[in-house]
Amino acid sequence: MLSVEEYLERVLALATVLPAEDVSVSEGAGRVLAEDLAARFAVPPFDNSAMDGFAVRAADAAAGARLRVVGDVPAGASSAPEVGAGECARIMTGAPMPPGADAVVPVELTDQPMGDVPLPQWVVAREAVAAGRHVRRRGEDVAVGDAVLRAGSVWGPEATGAASSIGYATVPLRRRVRVAVLATGDELMAPGEALGFGQIPDSNSYLLAGLVARFGGEVLLRRAVGDDPDEFRAALDEALAADVVVTTGGVSVGAFEVVRQVVEGDIDFVKVAMQPGKPQASGLLRAPDGRPVAFLGFPGNPVSAWVSAWLFLRPLLRAFGGAEGQTELLTLPVRQLWRKAPGRRQYIPVRIVDGGVAPSHARGSGSHLVASLHLADGIAVVPEDLDAPGETVEVLLTRS
Ligand code: AMP
Numbered sequence: 001m002l003s004v005e006e007y008l009e010r011v012l013a014l015a016t017v018l019p020a021e022d023v024s025v026s027e028g029a030g031r032v033l034a035e036d037l038a039a040r041f042a043v044p045p046f047d048n049s050a051m052d053g054f055a056v057r058a059a060d061a062a063a064g065a066r067l068r069v070v071g072d073v074p075a076g077a078s079s080a081p082e083v084g085a086g087e088c089a090r091i092m093t094g095a096p097m098p099p100g101a102d103a104v105v106p107v108e109l110t111d112q113p114m115g116d117v118p119l120p121q122w123v124v125a126r127e128a129v130a131a132g133r134h135v136r137r138r139g140e141d142v143a144v145g146d147a148v149l150r151a152g153s154v155w156g157p158e159a160t161g162a163a164s165s166i167g168y169a170t171v172p173l174r175r176r177v178r179v180a181v182l183a184t185g186d187e188l189m190a191p192g193e194a195l196g197f198g199q200i201p202d203s204n205s206y207l208l209a210g211l212v213a214r215f216g217g218e219v220l221l222r223r224a225v226g227d228d229p230d231e232f233r234a235a236l237d238e239a240l241a242a243d244v245v246v247t248t249g250g251v252s253v254g255a256f257e258v259v260r261q262v263v264e265g266d267i268d269f270v271k272v273a274m275q276p277g278k279p280q281a282s283g284l285l286r287a288p289d290g291r292p293v294a295f296l297g298f299p300g301n302p303v304s305a306w307v308s309a310w311l312f313l314r315p316l317l318r319a320f321g322g323a324e325g326q327t328e329l330l331t332l333p334v335r336q337l338w339r340k341a342p343g344r345r346q347y348i349p350v351r352i353v354d355g356g357v358a359p360s361h362a363r364g365s366g367s368h369l370v371a372s373l374h375l376a377d378g379i380a381v382v383p384e385d386l387d388a389p390g391e392t393v394e395v396l397l398t399r400s
Protein backbone atom coordinates (compact mmCIF):
# COMPACT_ATOMS: atom_id res chain seq x y z
CA MET A 1 0.00 0.00 0.00
CA LEU A 2 1.36 3.44 -0.96
CA SER A 3 0.84 6.61 1.03
CA VAL A 4 -1.03 9.43 -0.70
CA GLU A 5 2.23 11.40 -0.90
CA GLU A 6 4.11 8.50 -2.51
CA TYR A 7 1.35 8.00 -5.03
CA LEU A 8 1.10 11.71 -5.81
CA GLU A 9 4.83 11.75 -6.54
CA ARG A 10 4.31 8.98 -9.12
CA VAL A 11 1.41 10.88 -10.65
CA LEU A 12 3.35 14.13 -10.94
CA ALA A 13 6.18 12.31 -12.70
CA LEU A 14 3.76 11.67 -15.60
CA ALA A 15 3.58 15.36 -16.54
CA THR A 16 5.37 17.05 -19.43
CA VAL A 17 5.42 20.83 -19.28
CA LEU A 18 3.35 22.23 -22.15
CA PRO A 19 4.48 24.96 -24.58
CA ALA A 20 3.42 28.57 -24.04
CA GLU A 21 1.81 31.07 -26.39
CA ASP A 22 1.07 34.79 -26.15
CA VAL A 23 -2.52 35.42 -25.15
CA SER A 24 -4.49 38.61 -24.51
CA VAL A 25 -4.42 39.53 -20.81
CA SER A 26 -8.20 39.29 -20.76
CA GLU A 27 -8.20 35.62 -21.76
CA GLY A 28 -6.69 32.44 -20.43
CA ALA A 29 -8.27 32.12 -16.97
CA GLY A 30 -7.01 28.90 -15.38
CA ARG A 31 -3.92 28.66 -17.59
CA VAL A 32 -0.44 28.91 -16.14
CA LEU A 33 1.93 31.84 -16.63
CA ALA A 34 5.10 30.65 -18.37
CA GLU A 35 7.50 33.48 -17.44
CA ASP A 36 7.93 36.08 -14.71
CA LEU A 37 6.40 39.41 -15.71
CA ALA A 38 8.50 42.44 -14.76
CA ALA A 39 6.81 45.83 -14.46
CA ARG A 40 7.11 47.96 -17.60
CA PHE A 41 5.42 50.84 -15.77
CA ALA A 42 5.73 51.98 -12.19
CA VAL A 43 2.53 51.67 -10.16
CA PRO A 44 1.29 54.29 -9.75
CA PRO A 45 2.97 55.70 -12.87
CA PHE A 46 3.11 59.28 -11.50
CA ASP A 47 2.59 61.12 -8.20
CA ASN A 48 -1.16 61.60 -7.87
CA SER A 49 -3.83 62.64 -5.45
CA ALA A 50 -5.53 60.10 -3.18
CA MET A 51 -8.44 62.47 -2.49
CA ASP A 52 -10.72 65.00 -4.12
CA GLY A 53 -9.54 68.36 -2.75
CA PHE A 54 -6.87 70.97 -3.24
CA ALA A 55 -3.19 70.41 -4.03
CA VAL A 56 -1.11 72.72 -1.84
CA ARG A 57 2.36 73.46 -0.60
CA ALA A 58 2.17 71.94 2.88
CA ALA A 59 4.27 74.78 4.29
CA ASP A 60 1.55 77.28 3.29
CA ALA A 61 -1.46 75.28 4.36
CA ALA A 62 -1.71 76.07 8.06
CA ALA A 63 -5.14 75.81 9.70
CA GLY A 64 -7.17 78.84 8.54
CA ALA A 65 -4.80 79.66 5.64
CA ARG A 66 -6.48 81.34 2.65
CA LEU A 67 -5.05 80.11 -0.66
CA ARG A 68 -5.56 81.35 -4.21
CA VAL A 69 -6.87 78.72 -6.65
CA VAL A 70 -4.78 78.65 -9.86
CA GLY A 71 -6.67 75.99 -11.80
CA ASP A 72 -8.32 72.60 -12.00
CA VAL A 73 -6.60 69.20 -12.31
CA PRO A 74 -9.07 66.45 -13.18
CA ALA A 75 -8.00 62.82 -13.57
CA GLY A 76 -6.56 62.39 -17.05
CA ALA A 77 -5.42 66.05 -17.23
CA SER A 78 -2.68 66.42 -19.83
CA SER A 79 -1.05 69.28 -17.96
CA ALA A 80 -1.31 70.95 -14.58
CA PRO A 81 -0.70 74.54 -13.46
CA GLU A 82 2.33 75.34 -11.31
CA VAL A 83 1.36 75.89 -7.66
CA GLY A 84 3.32 78.78 -6.15
CA ALA A 85 3.56 80.17 -2.63
CA GLY A 86 0.11 80.92 -1.18
CA GLU A 87 -1.57 79.04 -4.04
CA CYS A 88 -3.40 75.79 -4.62
CA ALA A 89 -5.07 73.86 -7.45
CA ARG A 90 -8.33 71.96 -7.29
CA ILE A 91 -7.51 68.27 -7.83
CA MET A 92 -9.46 65.04 -8.20
CA THR A 93 -8.55 61.52 -7.03
CA GLY A 94 -6.00 59.95 -9.37
CA ALA A 95 -5.07 63.25 -11.04
CA PRO A 96 -1.36 64.09 -11.38
CA MET A 97 0.09 66.31 -8.66
CA PRO A 98 0.77 69.77 -10.09
CA PRO A 99 4.37 71.00 -9.98
CA GLY A 100 5.12 72.86 -6.75
CA ALA A 101 2.42 71.12 -4.69
CA ASP A 102 3.41 68.46 -2.16
CA ALA A 103 0.18 67.63 -0.29
CA VAL A 104 -3.58 67.53 -0.75
CA VAL A 105 -6.18 69.10 1.54
CA PRO A 106 -9.37 67.03 1.13
CA VAL A 107 -12.37 69.13 0.13
CA GLU A 108 -14.08 68.12 3.38
CA LEU A 109 -11.35 69.99 5.29
CA THR A 110 -11.91 73.29 3.43
CA ASP A 111 -14.63 75.95 3.36
CA GLN A 112 -15.74 74.66 -0.07
CA PRO A 113 -18.81 72.50 -0.77
CA MET A 114 -18.32 69.01 -2.18
CA GLY A 115 -19.60 67.99 -5.60
CA ASP A 116 -19.92 69.50 -9.03
CA VAL A 117 -19.42 73.20 -8.25
CA PRO A 118 -17.67 75.97 -10.20
CA LEU A 119 -13.97 76.47 -9.55
CA PRO A 120 -13.65 78.86 -6.57
CA GLN A 121 -11.11 81.69 -6.58
CA TRP A 122 -10.09 81.27 -2.95
CA VAL A 123 -10.08 78.36 -0.52
CA VAL A 124 -9.67 78.31 3.25
CA ALA A 125 -8.00 75.20 4.71
CA ARG A 126 -9.55 74.22 8.03
CA GLU A 127 -6.65 72.00 9.12
CA ALA A 128 -2.92 71.93 8.40
CA VAL A 129 -1.52 69.08 6.26
CA ALA A 130 1.93 67.51 6.39
CA ALA A 131 4.02 67.28 3.21
CA GLY A 132 3.13 64.08 1.30
CA ARG A 133 -0.33 63.81 2.89
CA HIS A 134 -2.94 62.26 0.54
CA VAL A 135 -0.34 61.90 -2.21
CA ARG A 136 0.30 58.51 -3.81
CA ARG A 137 3.92 58.45 -4.87
CA ARG A 138 5.09 57.20 -8.25
CA GLY A 139 6.26 53.59 -7.83
CA GLU A 140 5.12 53.24 -4.22
CA ASP A 141 3.35 49.98 -5.09
CA VAL A 142 5.67 48.69 -7.85
CA ALA A 143 8.91 50.04 -9.32
CA VAL A 144 9.79 49.56 -13.00
CA GLY A 145 11.48 46.16 -13.37
CA ASP A 146 9.95 44.57 -10.26
CA ALA A 147 8.84 40.96 -10.90
CA VAL A 148 5.13 41.33 -10.23
CA LEU A 149 3.74 38.04 -11.56
CA ARG A 150 5.62 34.80 -11.17
CA ALA A 151 6.03 31.98 -13.66
CA GLY A 152 3.93 29.05 -12.48
CA SER A 153 1.06 31.13 -11.13
CA VAL A 154 -2.45 30.39 -12.35
CA TRP A 155 -4.03 33.09 -14.53
CA GLY A 156 -7.26 34.76 -13.47
CA PRO A 157 -8.98 38.11 -13.03
CA GLU A 158 -6.56 39.45 -10.43
CA ALA A 159 -3.55 38.50 -12.57
CA THR A 160 -5.23 40.21 -15.53
CA GLY A 161 -5.62 43.37 -13.46
CA ALA A 162 -2.02 43.25 -12.28
CA ALA A 163 -0.57 42.61 -15.77
CA SER A 164 -2.64 45.42 -17.28
CA SER A 165 -1.42 47.83 -14.61
CA ILE A 166 2.24 47.11 -15.37
CA GLY A 167 1.97 47.53 -19.13
CA TYR A 168 1.12 44.15 -20.68
CA ALA A 169 -1.48 43.60 -23.42
CA THR A 170 -0.50 39.96 -23.97
CA VAL A 171 1.13 37.43 -21.68
CA PRO A 172 2.81 34.04 -22.23
CA LEU A 173 0.46 31.34 -20.95
CA ARG A 174 0.94 27.61 -21.29
CA ARG A 175 -1.41 25.80 -23.61
CA ARG A 176 -4.37 24.25 -21.84
CA VAL A 177 -3.83 20.61 -21.01
CA ARG A 178 -6.14 18.39 -23.08
CA VAL A 179 -7.96 15.70 -21.19
CA ALA A 180 -10.08 12.74 -22.24
CA VAL A 181 -12.59 11.42 -19.69
CA LEU A 182 -13.84 7.85 -20.02
CA ALA A 183 -16.35 6.38 -17.58
CA THR A 184 -16.63 2.61 -17.68
CA GLY A 185 -19.46 0.32 -16.62
CA ASP A 186 -22.14 -1.82 -18.27
CA GLU A 187 -24.63 -0.35 -15.78
CA LEU A 188 -24.21 3.22 -17.04
CA MET A 189 -27.00 5.07 -18.83
CA ALA A 190 -26.96 8.63 -20.13
CA PRO A 191 -28.49 11.17 -17.73
CA GLY A 192 -32.27 11.29 -18.02
CA GLU A 193 -32.60 7.88 -19.67
CA ALA A 194 -35.01 5.39 -18.15
CA LEU A 195 -33.27 2.86 -15.95
CA GLY A 196 -33.68 -0.88 -16.42
CA PHE A 197 -32.77 -3.56 -13.93
CA GLY A 198 -29.37 -2.79 -12.34
CA GLN A 199 -28.77 0.35 -14.34
CA ILE A 200 -27.65 3.75 -13.00
CA PRO A 201 -27.11 7.13 -14.63
CA ASP A 202 -23.49 7.93 -15.50
CA SER A 203 -22.56 10.83 -13.27
CA ASN A 204 -18.77 10.43 -13.15
CA SER A 205 -17.97 11.45 -16.70
CA TYR A 206 -19.89 14.71 -16.27
CA LEU A 207 -18.48 15.33 -12.81
CA LEU A 208 -14.91 14.82 -14.00
CA ALA A 209 -15.33 16.78 -17.21
CA GLY A 210 -16.55 19.72 -15.13
CA LEU A 211 -13.60 19.39 -12.77
CA VAL A 212 -11.15 19.28 -15.68
CA ALA A 213 -12.51 22.63 -16.84
CA ARG A 214 -12.32 23.99 -13.31
CA PHE A 215 -8.71 22.83 -13.06
CA GLY A 216 -7.86 24.81 -16.21
CA GLY A 217 -7.88 21.90 -18.66
CA GLU A 218 -9.76 21.35 -21.91
CA VAL A 219 -12.06 18.35 -22.23
CA LEU A 220 -11.17 16.73 -25.54
CA LEU A 221 -13.50 13.78 -25.13
CA ARG A 222 -16.07 12.69 -22.55
CA ARG A 223 -17.72 9.34 -22.91
CA ALA A 224 -19.23 6.46 -21.02
CA VAL A 225 -18.38 2.99 -22.31
CA GLY A 226 -19.42 -0.50 -21.29
CA ASP A 227 -17.27 -3.14 -19.68
CA ASP A 228 -16.44 -4.75 -23.00
CA PRO A 229 -12.64 -4.66 -23.61
CA ASP A 230 -13.00 -3.99 -27.34
CA GLU A 231 -15.34 -1.06 -26.71
CA PHE A 232 -13.02 0.37 -24.08
CA ARG A 233 -9.95 -0.15 -26.30
CA ALA A 234 -11.62 1.69 -29.19
CA ALA A 235 -12.52 4.65 -26.95
CA LEU A 236 -9.02 4.65 -25.50
CA ASP A 237 -7.51 4.84 -29.00
CA GLU A 238 -9.44 8.06 -29.57
CA ALA A 239 -8.58 9.33 -26.12
CA LEU A 240 -4.86 9.07 -26.91
CA ALA A 241 -5.19 12.36 -28.82
CA ALA A 242 -5.23 14.01 -25.37
CA ASP A 243 -2.35 14.82 -23.00
CA VAL A 244 -4.11 13.06 -20.14
CA VAL A 245 -6.63 10.21 -20.09
CA VAL A 246 -8.68 9.76 -16.93
CA THR A 247 -11.01 6.83 -16.47
CA THR A 248 -13.48 5.81 -13.77
CA GLY A 249 -14.40 2.30 -12.74
CA GLY A 250 -12.88 -1.00 -13.60
CA VAL A 251 -9.68 -0.72 -11.56
CA SER A 252 -10.42 -2.81 -8.49
CA VAL A 253 -10.40 -6.55 -7.97
CA GLY A 254 -13.84 -7.61 -9.23
CA ALA A 255 -14.44 -10.09 -12.01
CA PHE A 256 -15.08 -7.60 -14.83
CA GLU A 257 -12.53 -4.83 -14.43
CA VAL A 258 -12.29 -3.56 -17.99
CA VAL A 259 -9.64 -0.90 -17.43
CA ARG A 260 -7.41 -3.43 -15.73
CA GLN A 261 -8.01 -5.98 -18.52
CA VAL A 262 -7.02 -3.56 -21.28
CA VAL A 263 -4.12 -1.53 -19.88
CA GLU A 264 -2.56 -3.82 -17.28
CA GLY A 265 1.10 -4.24 -18.19
CA ASP A 266 1.47 -0.64 -19.40
CA ILE A 267 -0.12 0.89 -16.31
CA ASP A 268 0.52 0.31 -12.58
CA PHE A 269 -2.43 -0.79 -10.48
CA VAL A 270 -1.82 0.08 -6.85
CA LYS A 271 -3.52 0.46 -3.50
CA VAL A 272 -3.28 3.85 -1.83
CA ALA A 273 -3.82 4.25 1.92
CA MET A 274 -6.87 6.48 1.60
CA GLN A 275 -10.59 6.15 2.08
CA PRO A 276 -12.31 6.47 -0.32
CA GLY A 277 -10.18 5.90 -3.41
CA LYS A 278 -7.99 2.96 -2.45
CA PRO A 279 -7.59 1.28 -5.86
CA GLN A 280 -5.77 3.58 -8.27
CA ALA A 281 -4.10 3.13 -11.65
CA SER A 282 -1.52 5.36 -13.30
CA GLY A 283 1.24 5.36 -15.87
CA LEU A 284 2.18 6.45 -19.35
CA LEU A 285 0.54 5.26 -22.56
CA ARG A 286 1.84 6.10 -26.03
CA ALA A 287 -0.08 7.90 -28.75
CA PRO A 288 0.37 6.39 -32.24
CA ASP A 289 3.03 9.04 -32.95
CA GLY A 290 4.98 7.98 -29.84
CA ARG A 291 3.95 10.97 -27.73
CA PRO A 292 3.52 10.04 -24.03
CA VAL A 293 -0.02 10.27 -22.67
CA ALA A 294 -0.51 10.36 -18.91
CA PHE A 295 -3.11 7.89 -17.66
CA LEU A 296 -5.04 8.02 -14.39
CA GLY A 297 -7.61 5.35 -13.54
CA PHE A 298 -9.96 6.20 -10.66
CA PRO A 299 -12.39 3.89 -8.91
CA GLY A 300 -16.00 4.14 -10.05
CA ASN A 301 -17.70 5.29 -6.89
CA PRO A 302 -18.49 8.94 -7.48
CA VAL A 303 -17.11 10.26 -4.20
CA SER A 304 -13.93 8.22 -4.78
CA ALA A 305 -13.63 9.69 -8.26
CA TRP A 306 -14.24 13.21 -6.93
CA VAL A 307 -11.68 12.92 -4.13
CA SER A 308 -9.18 11.32 -6.53
CA ALA A 309 -9.65 14.19 -8.97
CA TRP A 310 -8.90 16.80 -6.31
CA LEU A 311 -5.93 14.88 -4.91
CA PHE A 312 -4.29 13.62 -8.10
CA LEU A 313 -5.82 15.03 -11.29
CA ARG A 314 -5.66 18.67 -10.21
CA PRO A 315 -1.95 18.59 -9.28
CA LEU A 316 -1.21 16.60 -12.46
CA LEU A 317 -2.96 19.16 -14.67
CA ARG A 318 -1.17 21.97 -12.85
CA ALA A 319 2.15 20.20 -13.41
CA PHE A 320 1.48 20.11 -17.15
CA GLY A 321 1.25 23.89 -16.86
CA GLY A 322 4.58 24.00 -15.04
CA ALA A 323 2.84 25.23 -11.89
CA GLU A 324 4.67 24.48 -8.70
CA GLY A 325 3.32 24.07 -5.20
CA GLN A 326 0.69 21.96 -3.60
CA THR A 327 -2.77 23.03 -2.63
CA GLU A 328 -2.89 24.68 0.76
CA LEU A 329 -4.90 23.07 3.55
CA LEU A 330 -6.80 25.13 6.11
CA THR A 331 -7.17 24.00 9.70
CA LEU A 332 -10.80 24.35 10.79
CA PRO A 333 -12.80 23.31 13.86
CA VAL A 334 -15.07 20.28 13.58
CA ARG A 335 -18.70 21.27 14.19
CA GLN A 336 -20.25 17.84 13.85
CA LEU A 337 -18.46 14.54 14.35
CA TRP A 338 -18.40 11.66 11.89
CA ARG A 339 -17.10 8.13 11.89
CA LYS A 340 -13.90 6.85 10.41
CA ALA A 341 -12.26 3.49 10.05
CA PRO A 342 -8.71 3.37 11.46
CA GLY A 343 -5.69 2.54 9.28
CA ARG A 344 -6.34 4.59 6.16
CA ARG A 345 -6.40 8.35 5.78
CA GLN A 346 -9.95 9.57 5.35
CA TYR A 347 -11.04 12.22 2.85
CA ILE A 348 -14.60 13.29 3.46
CA PRO A 349 -16.74 15.92 1.75
CA VAL A 350 -17.63 18.69 4.23
CA ARG A 351 -19.63 21.86 4.36
CA ILE A 352 -18.45 25.02 6.10
CA VAL A 353 -20.79 25.60 9.04
CA ASP A 354 -20.27 28.38 11.62
CA GLY A 355 -16.66 28.80 10.56
CA GLY A 356 -16.00 25.06 11.00
CA VAL A 357 -16.88 21.88 9.14
CA ALA A 358 -19.60 19.24 9.15
CA PRO A 359 -20.05 16.28 6.79
CA SER A 360 -21.97 17.36 3.69
CA HIS A 361 -24.04 14.18 3.80
CA ALA A 362 -26.23 13.24 6.75
CA ARG A 363 -24.73 9.74 6.66
CA GLY A 364 -21.20 11.05 6.91
CA SER A 365 -18.76 9.14 4.76
CA GLY A 366 -19.79 6.84 1.94
CA SER A 367 -18.22 6.74 -1.49
CA HIS A 368 -21.54 6.36 -3.34
CA LEU A 369 -23.18 9.51 -1.91
CA VAL A 370 -23.03 11.47 -5.14
CA ALA A 371 -26.21 13.49 -4.75
CA SER A 372 -24.86 15.49 -1.81
CA LEU A 373 -21.44 16.26 -3.30
CA HIS A 374 -22.63 19.58 -4.64
CA LEU A 375 -23.12 20.73 -1.04
CA ALA A 376 -19.45 20.24 -0.21
CA ASP A 377 -17.21 23.24 0.31
CA GLY A 378 -14.16 21.11 0.82
CA ILE A 379 -12.54 17.80 1.67
CA ALA A 380 -11.59 17.17 5.29
CA VAL A 381 -8.51 15.05 5.85
CA VAL A 382 -8.41 12.77 8.90
CA PRO A 383 -5.05 11.13 9.63
CA GLU A 384 -4.53 7.37 9.41
CA ASP A 385 -4.09 6.79 13.15
CA LEU A 386 -7.33 8.43 14.27
CA ASP A 387 -10.71 6.71 14.42
CA ALA A 388 -12.61 10.02 14.39
CA PRO A 389 -11.70 13.60 13.59
CA GLY A 390 -10.21 15.60 16.46
CA GLU A 391 -11.32 19.07 17.53
CA THR A 392 -9.85 20.49 14.33
CA VAL A 393 -9.26 19.01 10.93
CA GLU A 394 -7.33 19.98 7.80
CA VAL A 395 -9.52 20.97 4.88
CA LEU A 396 -8.88 21.31 1.16
CA LEU A 397 -11.35 23.86 -0.22
CA THR A 398 -13.05 22.69 -3.42
CA ARG A 399 -15.23 25.57 -4.59
CA SER A 400 -12.63 27.03 -6.91
P1 AMP B 1 -16.33 0.07 -10.13
O1 AMP B 1 -15.15 0.86 -9.63
O2 AMP B 1 -16.38 -0.02 -11.61
O3 AMP B 1 -16.39 -1.24 -9.45
O4 AMP B 1 -17.61 0.89 -9.68
C1 AMP B 1 -17.86 1.11 -8.32
C2 AMP B 1 -19.23 1.67 -8.09
O5 AMP B 1 -19.33 2.95 -8.71
C3 AMP B 1 -20.38 0.87 -8.64
O6 AMP B 1 -21.46 0.95 -7.73
C4 AMP B 1 -20.73 1.57 -9.91
O7 AMP B 1 -22.05 1.36 -10.32
C5 AMP B 1 -20.47 3.00 -9.58
N1 AMP B 1 -20.10 3.74 -10.78
C6 AMP B 1 -19.16 3.34 -11.67
N2 AMP B 1 -19.06 4.20 -12.68
C7 AMP B 1 -19.97 5.17 -12.44
C8 AMP B 1 -20.34 6.35 -13.15
N3 AMP B 1 -19.76 6.68 -14.31
N4 AMP B 1 -21.29 7.14 -12.63
C9 AMP B 1 -21.87 6.80 -11.45
N5 AMP B 1 -21.56 5.70 -10.74
C10 AMP B 1 -20.62 4.89 -11.22
Ligand code: MG
Nearest residue numbers: 185249250300
Ligand atom coordinates in the same frame (compact mmCIF):
# COMPACT_ATOMS: atom_id res chain seq x y z
MG1 MG C 1 -17.46 -1.05 -13.01
